[in-house]
Amino acid sequence: MGRWEPDAAGRLREAAMALYAERGYDGTTVAEIADRAGVTARTFFRHFADKREVLFAGSELLGQDMAAALAAAPADASPMEAVTAAVLASAEFFDDLRRDYSRRRAAVIASTPELRERELIKMASMTTSLTDGLLARGVAPDVAALAAETGVAVFRVSFERWIAAPDDVPIADVIRSTLKTLSALTA
Amino acid sequence: MGRWEPDAAGRLREAAMALYAERGYDGTTVAEIADRAGVTARTFFRHFADKREVLFAGSELLGQDMAAALAAAPADASPMEAVTAAVLASAEFFDDLRRDYSRRRAAVIASTPELRERELIKMASMTTSLTDGLLARGVAPDVAALAAETGVAVFRVSFERWIAAPDDVPIADVIRSTLKTLSALTA
Numbered sequence: 001m002g003r004w005e006p007d008a009a010g011r012l013r014e015a016a017m018a019l020y021a022e023r024g025y026d027g028t029t030v031a032e033i034a035d036r037a038g039v040t041a042r043t044f045f046r047h048f049a050d051k052r053e054v055l056f057a058g059s060e061l062l063g064q065d066m067a068a069a070l071a072a073a074p075a076d077a078s079p080m081e082a083v084t085a086a087v088l089a090s091a092e093f094f095d096d097l098r099r100d101y102s103r104r105r106a107a108v109i110a111s112t113p114e115l116r117e118r119e120l121i122k123m124a125s126m127t128t129s130l131t132d133g134l135l136a137r138g139v140a141p142d143v144a145a146l147a148a149e150t151g152v153a154v155f156r157v158s159f160e161r162w163i164a165a166p167d168d169v170p171i172a173d174v175i176r177s178t179l180k181t182l183s184a185l186t187a
Numbered sequence: 188m189g190r191w192e193p194d195a196a197g198r199l200r201e202a203a204m205a206l207y208a209e210r211g212y213d214g215t216t217v218a219e220i221a222d223r224a225g226v227t228a229r230t231f232f233r234h235f236a237d238k239r240e241v242l243f244a245g246s247e248l249l250g251q252d253m254a255a256a257l258a259a260a261p262a263d264a265s266p267m268e269a270v271t272a273a274v275l276a277s278a279e280f281f282d283d284l285r286r287d288y289s290r291r292r293a294a295v296i297a298s299t300p301e302l303r304e305r306e307l308i309k310m311a312s313m314t315t316s317l318t319d320g321l322l323a324r325g326v327a328p329d330v331a332a333l334a335a336e337t338g339v340a341v342f343r344v345s346f347e348r349w350i351a352a353p354d355d356v357p358i359a360d361v362i363r364s365t366l367k368t369l370s371a372l373t374a
Contacts, residue, residue, distance in 0.1 A: 080373060116311075117304055117307070120304070120308065120311055124303075124307055142348055142368065143368055145344045145347065146368055149340035149343060149344060150372065153336035156336060157329065160332065161329055178329070178333060181333055182373050183373050185265075186337070186366075186369050186373045187370065
């Protein structure tokens with residue numbers, strides 16, 4: 001398979017998601033995913049370490065986008081304003097095209113304990129990365145940890161609301177509404 | 188060993204903690220823990236499923252105490268007041284006697300990936316249990332999820348601050364201070 005493979009990663013992702021829905025995550029092999037995507041197992045492993053990482057490679061990118069947005073917030077932004085910029089950066093990632101994929105991904109993860117654990121670990125590293133970003137901005141450690149935890153809480157709740165919402169609701173609107181609910185709750 | 192064993196669970200917990208500090212978690216066996224506590228392996232398994240559960244049986248109790256405090260909050264308490272009651276219930280659990288144990292437990296967990304994952308899972312089930320408690324109080328689903336996530340964030344940050352604080356600071360004071368920081372952050 002030396003020939004050019006346009007968006008092999010995207011096709012592998014789609015193939016994996018279809019197979020996880022049909023046969024379950026545990027019942028699907030890397031060979032089957034590669035076969036469905038029309039590539040070799042070797043090509044699979046050029047893109048993903050294993051069948052679990054097909055679902056989590058995106059989280060890596062999302063975390064980087066959020067950290068970059070936090071770092072790019074104006075120097076005089078408050079800790080929560082900087083965290084809000086980071087959480088809103090997820091809206092670039094979760095656009096309309098990714099909605100359906102995100103729903104299917106969430107269903108696979110919800111049905112597999114191993115994947116739920118992996119998702120918790122990814123969320124914990126998102127919290128650590130936002131905390132580190134706030135510390136780098138000179139925010140006091142206790143405030144940084146709390147602002148980061150709160151930001152990730154807002155992200156998680158907003159994401160769940162977004163995948164349950166009608167198709168025309170952008171995630172940025174859901175995030176803003178969740179932030180309002182948070183201010184009202186803690187006032 | 189048919190004879191009476193006063194607080195075998197407590198002695199097993201102390202023995203496990205001492206061995207985890209000396210030899211590391213991975214380098215310690217159930218037989219060694221039982222031996223150090225002066226009981227048989229059979230007695231160990233009457234109290235704990237495995238060497239990991241020695242560290243997590245308490246989380247179960249803490250979660251139950253918090254859920255009970257949430258349920259017992261006055262009917263007219265706001266969602267965040269009910270969650271605050273739950274988080275403050277942890278102060279009964281983390282009294283002065285448990286401070287040293289909590290510090291040593293945190294060090295073992297921080298040094299072992301498997302235990303860090305287990306801790307994340309316990310925190311996630313604490314969030315679920317608080318969300319369910321709020322739903323049972325008639326709180327709207329989106330608000331319930333956010334209030335529960337926020338409460339667990341306050342608990343986590345307060346707990347970390349408490350074990351790093353001088354010995355005469357009660358966790359209830361740290362929780363109240365964290366809640367104040369949260370209101371200021373999200374105002």
